[in-house]
Amino acid sequence: MLDYFKVPKEDVVIVDVNKLRQVTEHMFIKCGVKSEEAIIGTDVLMHADLRGIETHGVSNLLRGYIQGYNSGQINPNPKWKIIRESATTATIDGDSGLGLMTAYHAMNLAIEKAEKYGTGSISIRNSAHCGAVGYFAMMALKYDMVGTCMTAGGNTMVPTFGSEAKLGTNPIAIAVPTKNKPPFVFDAATTTIAGNKMGLLERIGASMQPGWVAHDDGTPDMDGGGEFQYAHGPQKMQLPLGGTREMGSHKGYGLGVSVDILCGILSNGAGFPTLQASRRAHYVSAIKVDGFSEVNEFKSSMDQMLQGLEDTKPSPGNKRVLYAGLEEYEEEQKRERDGIPLHKEVVEWYKGACEEMNIKFILN
Amino acid sequence: MLDYFKVPKEDVVIVDVNKLRQVTEHMFIKCGVKSEEAIIGTDVLMHADLRGIETHGVSNLLRGYIQGYNSGQINPNPKWKIIRESATTATIDGDSGLGLMTAYHAMNLAIEKAEKYGTGSISIRNSAHCGAVGYFAMMALKYDMVGTCMTAGGNTMVPTFGSEAKLGTNPIAIAVPTKNKPPFVFDAATTTIAGNKMGLLERIGASMQPGWVAHDDGTPDMDGGGEFQYAHGPQKMQLPLGGTREMGSHKGYGLGVSVDILCGILSNGAGFPTLQASRRAHYVSAIKVDGFSEVNEFKSSMDQMLQGLEDTKPSPGNKRVLYAGLEEYEEEQKRERDGIPLHKEVVEWYKGACEEMNIKFILN
Numbered sequence: 001m002l003d004y005f006k007v008p009k010e011d012v013v014i015v016d017v018n019k020l021r022q023v024t025e026h027m028f029i030k031c032g033v034k035s036e037e038a039i040i041g042t043d044v045l046m047h048a049d050l051r052g053i054e055t056h057g058v059s060n061l062l063r064g065y066i067q068g069y070n071s072g073q074i075n076p077n078p079k080w081k082i083i084r085e086s087a088t089t090a091t092i093d094g095d096s097g098l099g100l101m102t103a104y105h106a107m108n109l110a111i112e113k114a115e116k117y118g119t120g121s122i123s124i125r126n127s128a129h130c131g132a133v134g135y136f137a138m139m140a141l142k143y144d145m146v147g148t149c150m151t152a153g154g155n156t157m158v159p160t161f162g163s164e165a166k167l168g169t170n171p172i173a174i175a176v177p178t179k180n181k182p183p184f185v186f187d188a189a190t191t192t193i194a195g196n197k198m199g200l201l202e203r204i205g206a207s208m209q210p211g212w213v214a215h216d217d218g219t220p221d222m223d224g225g226g227e228f229q230y231a232h233g234p235q236k237m238q239l240p241l242g243g244t245r246e247m248g249s250h251k252g253y254g255l256g257v258s259v260d261i262l263c264g265i266l267s268n269g270a271g272f273p274t275l276q277a278s279r280r281a282h283y284v285s286a287i288k289v290d291g292f293s294e295v296n297e298f299k300s301s302m303d304q305m306l307q308g309l310e311d312t313k314p315s316p317g318n319k320r321v322l323y324a325g326l327e328e329y330e331e332e333q334k335r336e337r338d339g340i341p342l343h344k345e346v347v348e349w350y351k352g353a354c355e356e357m358n359i360k361f362i363l364n
Numbered sequence: 365m366l367d368y369f370k371v372p373k374e375d376v377v378i379v380d381v382n383k384l385r386q387v388t389e390h391m392f393i394k395c396g397v398k399s400e401e402a403i404i405g406t407d408v409l410m411h412a413d414l415r416g417i418e419t420h421g422v423s424n425l426l427r428g429y430i431q432g433y434n435s436g437q438i439n440p441n442p443k444w445k446i447i448r449e450s451a452t453t454a455t456i457d458g459d460s461g462l463g464l465m466t467a468y469h470a471m472n473l474a475i476e477k478a479e480k481y482g483t484g485s486i487s488i489r490n491s492a493h494c495g496a497v498g499y500f501a502m503m504a505l506k507y508d509m510v511g512t513c514m515t516a517g518g519n520t521m522v523p524t525f526g527s528e529a530k531l532g533t534n535p536i537a538i539a540v541p542t543k544n545k546p547p548f549v550f551d552a553a554t555t556t557i558a559g560n561k562m563g564l565l566e567r568i569g570a571s572m573q574p575g576w577v578a579h580d581d582g583t584p585d586m587d588g589g590g591e592f593q594y595a596h597g598p599q600k601m602q603l604p605l606g607g608t609r610e611m612g613s614h615k616g617y618g619l620g621v622s623v624d625i626l627c628g629i630l631s632n633g634a635g636f637p638t639l640q641a642s643r644r645a646h647y648v649s650a651i652k653v654d655g656f657s658e659v660n661e662f663k664s665s666m667d668q669m670l671q672g673l674e675d676t677k678p679s680p681g682n683k684r685v686l687y688a689g690l691e692e693y694e695e696e697q698k699r700e701r702d703g704i705p706l707h708k709e710v711v712e713w714y715k716g717a718c719e720e721m722n723i724k725f726i727l728n
């Protein structure tokens with residue numbers, strides 16, 4: 001993550017990983033979620049917190065989920081079911097449960113199908129927010145498979161040449177197993193930056209950068225800083241990856257549409273044909289490496305390729321060249337050991353929420 | 365395509381579609397390619413010319429292919445074979461044949477597997493250039509499947525923070541069937557612009573735009589125009605989609621690495637672990653819509669969604685909002701009827717090549 005988004009040092013409170021996990025699980029349970037499902041949901045959130053993906057950890061997402069449970073918008077005890085199936089594919093109806101849990105079960109089904117037939121692909125409709133899609137892609141790693149996850153929903157991305165937001169930030173994740181090196185884990189919105197980064201910006205008092213949002217008339221804001229009140233404006237209008245047509249925004253836009261199709265149109269999800277802001281759906285897939293190549297050879301080749309990318313001579317002002325998942329892996333090692341740096345405002349929120357929900361506050 | 369890349373009016377020669385097809389097939393045959401394979405290769409090139417993707421039509425690619433055949437680098441009569449296979453996956457060795465033909469056969473295999481099991485995915489190693497990847501993705505449309513094609517190879521993309529090119533432009537194509545509307549066909553390089561656009565720029569005497577290439581030290585050129593001699597420089601260094609890290613270039617870079625993995629590492633392709641400039645491999649997949657959703661309902665939903673995107677209110681200075689594949693479809697209708705506008709220099713080349721190869725020149 002860009003330093004830009006990191007919690008300022010003076011606002012950091014270091015929190016113990018196990019305690020944060022415990023409190024968060026309790027909160028899910030207090031919302032009516034079964035214990036075994038609360039463990040899954042918490043693990044997805046903590047995955048993001050551990051890997052430094054602060055947009056998708058407890059601080060940015062948990063309070064919204066609790067609101068969703070309380071308002072009845074999210075079903076704490078969904079009866080998800082397979083509504084159509086082939087040897088390698090399925091559509092799951094999520095019964096308005098949180099995607100954190102439903103995508104987890106869907107990915108296990110994809111892996112099961114891939115184990116038997118080589119690939120497995122599941123489209124999930126009628127779901128709520130999915131958290132960090134990289135989590136579900138990474139589930140495939142220990143089975144020596146390439147995992148993919150996408151999620152679609154909401155109206156925050158402005159199509160190229162347009163002046164209204166019609167798509168979500170529609171992220172794509174791809175995880176690939178390696179032998180000794182940290183796995184390749186790509187996880188990125190098809191907008192210039194993830195939607196939840198807006199929340200972070202507000203909390204740390206930072207402004208926009210060129211290419212992130214559109215002006216009210218749809219024109220790309222290439223100066224930056226012009227839309228400081230983005231989060232409170234009448235419409236959130238993020239630019240597709242690329243920013244302007246000349247710099248390839250039609251590519252980010254096209255990828256975003258592809259994600260909407262695989263998640264929502266393929267699963268016949270509510271609101272997808274009409275591009276409704278309330279729509280929400282996901283897509284997961286697993287590809288078994290052994291169906292293409294000898295697994296050990298593949299993983300060695302991955303190590304060598306990723307090392308080759310790391311060995312790229314850096315450009316002026318940069319210390320090293322990364323690959324997707326490398327910095328996140330390093331952060332995970334560090335945070336597992338040292339704890340998770342939360343913004344003091346988040347810890348305060350936990351304290352208040354614990355009081356309200358009658359949970360023992362143990363994060364101090 | 366941006367007007368920027370179009371052949372200037374005064375340099376256009378309109379050429380009959382069937383005549384161009386006939387001459388091109390003859391050229392392939394003169395290079396030692398079997399007639400039925402020459403027809404396939406020509407169709408892939410003509411697909412690009414018809415749809416206005418001039419970077420990947422006869423004008424930009426054919427002469428390089430002929431050189432490749434003549435120098436022995438491309439095998440005109442490859443014995444491609446399946447070297448590993450599961451119910452839904454396979455790795456094909458292309459025996460140094462042109463990807464135009466090998467990816468065609470691979471996609472047919474993917475479709476056959478998807479027909480039986482729901483999905484089919486094929487990785488193709490030891491291949492030559494693949495042409496417009498959208499062609500192979502579109503092969504899935506008439507079977508009511510979502511088609512995908514990717515191709516990897518060469519060293520022209522600079523990893524984010526790097527100062528050396530390590531990846532190719534690594535395009536991704538996704539084609540999705542519709543009911544009455546032109547199909548959704550996404551086909552785009554994971555660099556800001558396609559590599560072959562450089563050839564076009566040179567021919568029409570245009571310069572670079574900001575975010576397209578890196579300076580010699582790897583720093584993104586955000587002024588544009590600075591690297592006019594790009595095509596003749598010591599190293600081609602294109603920026604990943606996004607341009608700068610702040611605008612998301614790590615996303616274009618990560619997508620590019622993903623393409624290298626699916627094409628080259630998965631198929632155990634030569635040169636992929638060491639990122640050699642000479643490496644070349646492809647990946648195709650087909651997903652059967654019927655394995656997820658009722659086909660007719662899916663196609664109607666696609667129509668409605670794409671219409672919804674088209675109905676987006678345009679931003680100032682723009683006539684309409686497009687979706688991927690719409691303009692290309694319209695261009696195809698027009699060019700099938702009116703002929704293909706080639707640059708006069710390309711027609712001159714055809715004339716000379718026909719003389720050299722003892723083929724009757726019929727493009728005047």
